[in-house]
Each structure stands twice: as C-alpha cells, then as structure tokens.
Amino acid sequence: MTLVMPPGCDNGRVADGTGLASLRRYTWWTLAGAAVSVLVLFAGGWLVAGGTPLWARLLGGAALGVAVTASVVLLHRRLAAVVPGEVPRRWLAAGGAGAAVLGAVELGFGEYGRWALAPAVLVAVGATFLSPHGQRWLLGGASAAAAVPGLVVSWAMADGGLLYAALFPAGLVIFSGWSVLGPLWAWDVAGRLHAARRLEAELAVKDERLRFAADLHDIQGHHLQVIALKSELAARLAATDPDRAEAEMREVRRLAADALRETRALVHGYRRTTLEEEISNATRVLAAADIDARMDLAPAPSGLSATGRHLLGLVMREATTNVLRHSRAARADVEYRVDGDRARLRVSNDGALAPTEEASGLATLAERLAAAGGDLTWRHEADRFEVAATLPVGAP
Known part of the structure; x- marks a missing residue:
C-alpha cells in the first residue's frame, strides 16, 4: 500500500517544487515577467521605432535599463519576506528616476498612451512595500498626479487629445497597482497561513508534553508530600514510640510502592503505542x-x-x-x-x-x-x- 500526502498550499516550504516554493516561483515569474515585458515591449518599444532621434534613444534606453533592473531587484527583495520589510530606498529612487526620465522623453514626443507605463509600474512595485492604507494613498495620489502631465502637454500642443491624455495615464496607474498587488496579497496570505499552521503543530507537541508533565506532577506531588511528612513523623517517634514509628515507615513503603506503580502506569499509558x-x-x-x-x-x-x-x-x-x-x-x-x-x-x-x-x-x-x-x-x-x-x- 502506498500513501502519498498531497502538498498543502503554504507560505514557504511544503516541498521542493510544490507549496510555497512553487507559489513563490509562480508569483516571481508572473510579476517580474509582466513588469519586464511591459517596460521593454511597450514602454521601450518606442525607442526603436522609426523617426525617434538618436539622443532620445540613448537617453531613453539608459533610463529603461535602470527602471527594469530596479523593478526586478525590488520584486525579488519583496518576495524574499513573508511580510513587507525595510524599503530598499536606493533601488526605489533609482527605478523611479529611470521611469520618470523615460516617461518625460516619451511625453515630449506626444506619446500619451505610452509615457505613463514605466512610472505606473514603478509606483505599483513601490506600493508592495507599504501597508494597505499606504498603498491606497500612494495609488490614489499617483493616479491623480498622472493626469496632469499629459493634460498640460496636450493643452500646450493643442492636439485635441485632452481627455485621453489625462485619463489614460491615471487608469494605467490603477491597473498596474491592481495587477501587482493582487498576486502579492495572495502570497502574503499564504505566508501567514503557513506560519500559523507550523505554530499549530509545534503547540500540539508542547501541549502533549505539558499534559504528561501535569499528570506526572499530580501523581508524584501528593505521594512525595505525604512520604516526606510521614518520614519526618517516624523520625520523631523512633525514640519515644518505636511501634508507632515502625507503622509509619510501613505506610511510607506502601506510599512509595503506590507512587512507583502509578508512575509506571502513566508512562505505560503515555508511551504504549503501535x-x-x-x-x-x-x-x-x-x-x-x-x-x-x-x-x-x-x-x-x-x-x-x-x-x-x-x-x-x-x-x-x-x-x-x-x-x-x-x-x-x-x-x-x-x-x-x-x-x-x-x-x-x-x-x-x-x-x-x-x-x-x-x-x-x-x-x-x-x-x-x-x-x-x-x-x-x-x-x-x-x-x-x-x-x-x-x-x-x-x-x-
């Protein structure tokens, strides 16, 4: 007969290739792959398009490389912990600067539907290090701020795309936050569940040991206390009433035998297993x-x-x-x-x-x-x- 226990979904470690190990790999490749794909294929696709000046390609390419590297490092740091830890401020600042430069270059050429992609991705990645309350404030403020640059540039260029230039970047910020924070939320829940279940197993072992210790104390405490008192009494009576002292010592022997028998019964009941x-x-x-x-x-x-x-x-x-x-x-x-x-x-x-x-x-x-x-x-x-x-x- 072969019984194979199915792996449970946990935070960190059910088995290599299953459980949290698989969940972590899945979450990592999903988030990092999506971030890199969006930045390289969409945000950076404009750099290789025909008609883009060389200076814009060089500046935008350098900014894109910084943003991609920072996004990968930040997501790796975030997934290394069950709960958000210390914010890697230098990487966050570098990634934000790269995304801002790339977005500014693209916005300068009227790319209203493209310029906010890199900043939106970095905002979403940065939000993973915040509490839920902080995430709401960051995404709300970033989406409101994202409407301003496109609106100003579109109004200055008088190209008639004011509504699109204002609303599309704001929508990108909200969508990017939802896409990144959703899998991270599942990761955090699984992590806390795993920690709780491991704690439950450890407490079960400790509870059993405490139960045995309490049973042993109940058996030994009473007998030893009575044995000590009767032994002291027999010592005092030895000179004045030898017969009474002998009787007390016989009682001490009986109590010791009872204590030994009950202790053996306890150990037998506790350890007898199959x-x-x-x-x-x-x-x-x-x-x-x-x-x-x-x-x-x-x-x-x-x-x-x-x-x-x-x-x-x-x-x-x-x-x-x-x-x-x-x-x-x-x-x-x-x-x-x-x-x-x-x-x-x-x-x-x-x-x-x-x-x-x-x-x-x-x-x-x-x-x-x-x-x-x-x-x-x-x-x-x-x-x-x-x-x-x-x-x-x-x-x-």
Whole structure:
C-alpha cells in the first residue's frame, strides 16, 4: 500500500517544487515577467521605432535599463519576506528616476498612451512595500498626479487629445497597482497561513508534553508530600514510640510502592503505542506543519509482536519529533517494508539543521531495539537526515 500526502498550499516550504516554493516561483515569474515585458515591449518599444532621434534613444534606453533592473531587484527583495520589510530606498529612487526620465522623453514626443507605463509600474512595485492604507494613498495620489502631465502637454500642443491624455495615464496607474498587488496579497496570505499552521503543530507537541508533565506532577506531588511528612513523623517517634514509628515507615513503603506503580502506569499509558498509530499521527502532524509526507507502507505482518510494533512506533514518534524540532523540512519520506524475517522502517527528511542533541533520544531507542534483536541507525548528510530501524518479525 502506498500513501502519498498531497502538498498543502503554504507560505514557504511544503516541498521542493510544490507549496510555497512553487507559489513563490509562480508569483516571481508572473510579476517580474509582466513588469519586464511591459517596460521593454511597450514602454521601450518606442525607442526603436522609426523617426525617434538618436539622443532620445540613448537617453531613453539608459533610463529603461535602470527602471527594469530596479523593478526586478525590488520584486525579488519583496518576495524574499513573508511580510513587507525595510524599503530598499536606493533601488526605489533609482527605478523611479529611470521611469520618470523615460516617461518625460516619451511625453515630449506626444506619446500619451505610452509615457505613463514605466512610472505606473514603478509606483505599483513601490506600493508592495507599504501597508494597505499606504498603498491606497500612494495609488490614489499617483493616479491623480498622472493626469496632469499629459493634460498640460496636450493643452500646450493643442492636439485635441485632452481627455485621453489625462485619463489614460491615471487608469494605467490603477491597473498596474491592481495587477501587482493582487498576486502579492495572495502570497502574503499564504505566508501567514503557513506560519500559523507550523505554530499549530509545534503547540500540539508542547501541549502533549505539558499534559504528561501535569499528570506526572499530580501523581508524584501528593505521594512525595505525604512520604516526606510521614518520614519526618517516624523520625520523631523512633525514640519515644518505636511501634508507632515502625507503622509509619510501613505506610511510607506502601506510599512509595503506590507512587512507583502509578508512575509506571502513566508512562505505560503515555508511551504504549503501535507503529500504525504513530504513522497515522505523523501523517496528521506533518500535514499540519505543511511538510510533504510521502508514505510508502507495506501491510503490517501478523507475526510482528505487540512489543515490536511498540518499538517501531517509538522510532516513528522520535523521528517525527526530530523533523519538527531539528529541521526546516519541506519533505519527509516514510518507508516500511518486510524483507524476509525482518521489518524495516526508514524515515528521512530534507532541510536538516546542523547536528545538535537530536540523537540523544535515538541512542536510547537504539539500545532498546538491540535488546530485542534489532538495530537503529541514523545519519546526517548535507541537509538530509535519515533514521533506519530493523527488527525481527518474530521478536518477543
């Protein structure tokens, strides 16, 4: 049986080629491609048209190159963050200057439908670094200001195109802002959703640990407090009332045995698990963390004992915890196979951080598997971390 978890739409990292990685590439190529196409093909197309003076071609070409470069750099910086960060003022100023020079050259030759393209694109790109309130003010002010130059030039030239010269540039500014900010809005929403879902997965792990700590405190706190009081009482009675002191110490022994029994019961209930349950749990937890979990599972053999399923379940749980705590994983692969008389479990993930203390829990599990006739190994190569466990099918 092969189960493949579908990648979720997230902010940054579900899997290479999917999720936010794909969304980021799509958004990048959409915005950068559209900006460059508009600037080069439309705004700059006039430069190579017949009849354009050489000085206008040179000046406009240089301004176009600056505007295109600045637009690409600004969009790259903006998409590198989930939310808008510091505004690259130098690039924004350079791009704005290039767009203004190119627009002025084209407007001087009566290109009312073309001159505002470059300024509109740079205004839209600059708006991506602002808050929604700032974006509205910038686009509104820029669209109103864009109507003025064409209106003045058309009126001075008396060419009869006042309405077109005034309204078309304003419409270009609004349309450019809508075209750029729309995909960026989807990118930001996906980013915040991804961060929230990863936080949800981490909180689920912490909540479970807190639950166990609270249960352990409830069991141990009462018993230890009573044991301490009765031990103190027995010490005071030892000289004056030995029989009473002996009775108190027997009660202390009973309380200690009860505490030990209840603690074992708690640990047994908390840790007793099976491979099937832990794989199911890992599927949910990794999906909640927006990690692309690829499950390649063979049917569980009937000869694998409850202890064997429990041990492999612990390995699965520890490996899942390591993926969440010690990696920035985009993908995790879980493979379970039965080769002859041995059950084999392998869990690997990418995005592994530098080795820290993640092997401490694995070392303890390795001893337990070795006692059952199996083995547990792990290795860290580049950004990949892999845990592999084997266990005899008939292990008691």
